[in-house]
Amino acid sequence: MVKYCPGDDGPFEDWVERCPECGRRLRAEPPPGPKAARGAPRLDGKIVYLTTISNEPLAQLSADVLRQEGIETMMRASGAGIGAWGSAASLSHDLYVVDSERERAVEILRSLDEEDEEAPDGFGFDSSL
Ligand SMILES: [Zn+2]
Numbered sequence: 001m002v003k004y005c006p007g008d009d010g011p012f013e014d015w016v017e018r019c020p021e022c023g024r025r026l027r028a029e030p031p032p033g034p035k036a037a038r039g040a041p042r043l044d045g046k047i048v049y050l051t052t053i054s055n056e057p058l059a060q061l062s063a064d065v066l067r068q069e070g071i072e073t074m075m076r077a078s079g080a081g082i083g084a085w086g087s088a089a090s091l092s093h094d095l096y097v098v099d100s101e102r103e104r105a106v107e108i109l110r111s112l113d114e115e116d117e118e119a120p121d122g123f124g125f126d127s128s129l
Contacts, residue, residue, distance in 0.1 A: 009021035076094055
């Protein structure tokens, strides 16, 4: 199940509310026109759940790193049920990637965790140690 931008920016996963390109509400039907006829999905393959990250800035950072590695990454808030009183930044976020890139994405996120542990002075805390 996919949805389409009325401005023909391409198909999107059905949980996407608005087109990230132009901000218009997505429709169930593809727009008419030659571009729709030959338009291929920009995401090749099935989108699968990758991981949940405890806050938005960290989720954004992780998504950026994955994109730099050439892995198309989607992000959405997942914590609204528990922390609806908080700001969006305090909500946990789910990351989604293309199925075929999932293993590589897991490896990249794992290596990020290791780097964080090895470089505590990069963050400027615990300087007394
Ligand atoms: Zn659009």
